[in-house]
Amino acid sequence: MGCSDMPVPSIIINSLTKSYGGLTALDSFSLEVEQGAIFGLLGPNGAGKTTLIRILTTLMRQSAGDASIEGLDILRSGRDIRRMIGVVSQENSLDRYLTARENLELHARLHGMEKQLYKSRIDNLLELMGLAGRQLDFPDTFSGGMQRRLVIARALVHQPQVLFLDEPTTGLDPQSRRAVWEYVRSLAGSMTIFLTTHYLEEAEQLCDRIAIMDHGRLIALGSTQELKERLSGATVYEIEFSGQDIDRYVVLLGSMPCVIDIKQAGSKVTLTLECWECLSEIVTSLNGAPVRRISLLERTLEDVFISLTGEKVRE
Amino acid sequence: MLRGSLAIWQRDMLILRRSIVSELMAVVAYPLTIYLAFGIGMQGYIGLVDGAPYSLFIAPGLITMTAVNAAYNESVWSLWFHRRVQFTIESYRVTPISVSEIVIAKIFTGFTHGIIKGCAVGLVLFAITPFRFPIEHLLQYLLFLIPGSALFSCAGIISGTIMDKPETIGKVEAVLVMPLIFMSGLFFPLSSYPSAVIPWVRALPTTALFEGARRALVAGEMMSMSVLQVSLSALITFVAAVVIFRYKMSE
Ligand SMILES: Nc1ncnc2c1ncn2[C@@H]1O[C@H](COP(=O)(O)OP(=O)(O)OP(=O)(O)O)[C@@H](O)[C@H]1O
Ligand SMILES: [Mg+2]
Numbered sequence: 306m307g308c309s310d311m312p313v314p315s316i317i318i319n320s321l322t323k324s325y326g327g328l329t330a331l332d333s334f335s336l337e338v339e340q341g342a343i344f345g346l347l348g349p350n351g352a353g354k355t356t357l358i359r360i361l362t363t364l365m366r367q368s369a370g371d372a373s374i375e376g377l378d379i380l381r382s383g384r385d386i387r388r389m390i391g392v393v394s395q396e397n398s399l400d401r402y403l404t405a406r407e408n409l410e411l412h413a414r415l416h417g418m419e420k421q422l423y424k425s426r427i428d429n430l431l432e433l434m435g436l437a438g439r440q441l442d443f444p445d446t447f448s449g450g451m452q453r454r455l456v457i458a459r460a461l462v463h464q465p466q467v468l469f470l471d472e473p474t475t476g477l478d479p480q481s482r483r484a485v486w487e488y489v490r491s492l493a494g495s496m497t498i499f500l501t502t503h504y505l506e507e508a509e510q511l512c513d514r515i516a517i518m519d520h521g522r523l524i525a526l527g528s529t530q531e532l533k534e535r536l537s538g539a540t541v542y543e544i545e546f547s548g549q550d551i552d553r554y555v556v557l558l559g560s561m562p563c564v565i566d567i568k569q570a571g572s573k574v575t576l577t578l579e580c581w582e583c584l585s586e587i588v589t590s591l592n593g594a595p596v597r598r599i600s601l602l603e604r605t606l607e608d609v610f611i612s613l614t615g616e617k618v619r620e
Numbered sequence: 621m622l623r624g625s626l627a628i629w630q631r632d633m634l635i636l637r638r639s640i641v642s643e644l645m646a647v648v649a650y651p652l653t654i655y656l657a658f659g660i661g662m663q664g665y666i667g668l669v670d671g672a673p674y675s676l677f678i679a680p681g682l683i684t685m686t687a688v689n690a691a692y693n694e695s696v697w698s699l700w701f702h703r704r705v706q707f708t709i710e711s712y713r714v715t716p717i718s719v720s721e722i723v724i725a726k727i728f729t730g731f732t733h734g735i736i737k738g739c740a741v742g743l744v745l746f747a748i749t750p751f752r753f754p755i756e757h758l759l760q761y762l763l764f765l766i767p768g769s770a771l772f773s774c775a776g777i778i779s780g781t782i783m784d785k786p787e788t789i790g791k792v793e794a795v796l797v798m799p800l801i802f803m804s805g806l807f808f809p810l811s812s813y814p815s816a817v818i819p820w821v822r823a824l825p826t827t828a829l830f831e832g833a834r835r836a837l838v839a840g841e842m843m844s845m846s847v848l849q850v851s852l853s854a855l856i857t858f859v860a861a862v863v864i865f866r867y868k869m870s871e
Contacts, residue, residue, distance in 0.1 A: 362714050366870060384716050392714040398707035402635045414627040415715035459711075 315340040315467055315497035316361065320370035323356050323521075330356040332521035333370065338514075341494050345512030346501040349614060353521040354501035355395055358471050361499070362392045374467055388416070391460030391496075395471040397452055399444040405455050406431070406440040409462050416463040423462060430458040434488060450481025457488060468492065470500040474507060486511055505607050519614040532609045541602040542584065544574045548595030557590060566611070575602070577612070624717025628725035632698070633732065647690055647737045648744050651682040655749060658807070670809050672838065679751040680761070680837040681806035681830050687738025687765055688772035688829070692797060695730030695776025696789055702726075704784060713869065723777060723865040727858065730773030738765055753837050760836035767851040768829045774857035781865045804830040825853035 316338040323331035330353045338344045348354050359365040361372060363383040372379045374386050400408050406427065413423035431437040434454040444452050453473060460468060473489070474482040482504075489511055492498060502508055508515050509529050517525040517532070525532055546554070555574055559567045563583035568575045578584065588599075636643065659675030666674040702708040712722050745751045775797075783789050804826040813821055821827050832846030 364710065364713055384718070387714055388716045390714070392711075394707065394710060394714075396707045396710075398711040400631075400708050400711075401706065402638075403631065407631075407634075411627060411631050412711070412715065415624055415712060415717050417623060417716065 313340045314338060315342075316344075316372070316374055316499060318357075318361070318370075318372045321357070321360060321367050321372055322369040323353075323360060323365070324368045330521050331360070331367070334518070334521065334523055335370075336516060336523060336526070338497060338499060340497055342513045343489070343493055343498040343500070343511050345508035345515045346499070346518060347503075347505065347508050347515060347610065348501070348518040349503070352518050354518065355471055356521075357518075358392075358394075358469050358499070358501060362390060362469055363387060388463075389466040391463070391465035391468045393453075393456050393460050393468070393470045393473055395475070397456065399452060399456060399459075401443060401445045404441050404443055405436055405447070408444065408455065409459055412459045413462045418463060426462060426464075430461055433491075434458045435484075448481070450477050450484060453477060453481070453485055454488065457485070461492075465496060467497045467499065470498065472501055472503065475503065482507070505610060517610060517613055524613050525609070540578050540580065540584075542576045542578065542587075543598075543600050543602050544576060544591075544596060545598045545600075546572045546574070546595055547597040554591065554594055558587065561586065561590065563587075572597075622721060622724065624712070624715070624721035625725040625728065627717075628712065628722060629728050629732075632725070632729040636733065636736075644737065644740050647686060648741050651686045651741050652744060655679065655682055655745060655751075659749075659751075675749070676751060676838065677809075677834070678807060679745055679749070680753075680834040683738050683742045683745065683837075684765060684768060684830055684833045685801055685806060686741040687734040687769050688801065689734075689797075690737035691730045691734030691769040691773040692776040692779075692793075694733035695726060695773045696780040696783075696793075697776075698729065699726055699777055699780025700783065700786065700789060703780070709869075719866050719869045720862055723781075723862050727770070727773050727777055727861060730776050731769050734769030734773060735765065738769065754840060757837050757840040760840060760842050761833055763842075763847050764829055764833035764836055764850060767847070767854040768833065771825060771829070771850060771854035771857050774854065774861040777861040778857070778864050781861070781868050800824065800826045801830075805834075806830050825850050 314337040316336070318334060318336040321331055321334045322329065332353075334353070334357065346354050346357070356365070360367045361374065361379060363379055363386055366380065375389060377386050379386060400411070403411060409427045409430065410423065413427065418426075428437070431440050434457065436451060436455060436458065439447065439451065444455060447455065457470070457473065460470075470489070474485050477485065486507070489498060489500070500507075500511070512529070514526070514528055515532060516523055551569065551572065551574065555567060555569050558564055558574070558576060563579045563586060564576055565579060566575075566577035576587070578587070584599075655675065655678065659678050663674045668674075669677040699709075703710075709722060713719065779789060779792055783792065803821065804824060805821075810818060810821060810827065810831065828843075828846035828849040832843045832850065835841040835843060
């Protein structure tokens, strides 16, 4: 670590590009992640999140650009990088023919750890992840949440400096998801954590900083708060109608130039306006309409996401 | 350097140990059936082949066939499964071991399966059939069985590396591997082929393997050119398997 006050970047990504034939999955992507941070990468399906993680974890070569982890170049120092990273991939890569404990032991051996060292380390991890009682069982008999915890434990056996988590909670029920969040949070500070997710709530709950990507490009970067402030110009209102014939008003509102986005759900219509002053125009045009209530909505990361990518996050 | 290979190979051996009884039963059943059906059932109709009773003629081939088949099958399916289904290969690849260490481990696993299963069939044939051979011939025989199993294990690794679909693997086995084994003088002497074809069949490493292995076991004959041919083929296939696997992993 440097002695200046500037945080030292743990991951430096510089104009990384990856093409699969004609498709550019990663397009001149640049980013820096501070040491010890929990960094979240948000993006819809096919945005290029897994591609980026695969390149950073040396599973795949980039087409152009470069990146380094803890100062080591990913192409030149693959083996040294793999020594200090832990990886939880999107697919479940547990060995279903080995018990939970054997899964961790094999991983420790592949990292060249000595038995007396990994034995106690594995005991601790199984305890921490709440799996100690099931360590002699096969992963097939585990719930989704337990399997995910086991994969995370496996990625931690060799005490990595940087942990990559590719959609660590996808497919888990809310309770298991919260459990995983807790474990991840407990690691904060002891290592750099780079995670991808579809869940805005996850990014909001866990991450110090968030990047949003789509079509292989970085489209926004900042803390949750900073990202929300990006939308400072726009405001979102919810209008609740009391009568019938709402469609007519939806068409009318949708045709107004100050309306960026309009959505209808039952008697409620959500309007995204260019600025709050536009509200008076709206009120004027709704003169005589059966409006029960107009309320200002608090903007969420979801709004940021929609306004940046033009689509909802698919879960 | 091969620390990673050792860890993966030991993992594979642990799995084999856990299922050894069912594995061996499955693997012994097939050659034993062939032995009983052809070696015993057809013996009276066939008479002597190359001066030996038919059952004695095919027994060494059945042992060799079991070994190389087991080596090939273990390698091809294990590689496909760990690459495409369980993603274990990927979990190995994010550790500090090299891609070569992974593929070498898998080649050794297939090879070990071949040797163990071949020996098991040999023992069973020895125990429950009249098939006998002078025990001192075993050493010559192993000179074939070892490179033969290695050759087929490497071939299996290549197939399991380049084929992504299980049905393709099944087809290649039916169209290429089984014919190669069956046509290499396992069930009949090479002299049965039309004379124009014989040089071509002889050029196949499988022919050198089956022919050489039989003569080694039954007659104690040492066909060094055949040993060399099989060993060289195994070496070339080994290099090819490592190169192809490394290439596939760098995609
Ligand atoms: N091996 C491959 N060959 C060809 N195209 C690929 C390959 N892997 C990914 N792609 C394409 O690259 C793009 C990015 O894929 P990637 O898996 O990185 O997205 P992702 O953000 O992880 O998506 P998800 O949220 O669904 O996991 C997609 O359009 C995908 O179809
Ligand atoms: Mg992905």
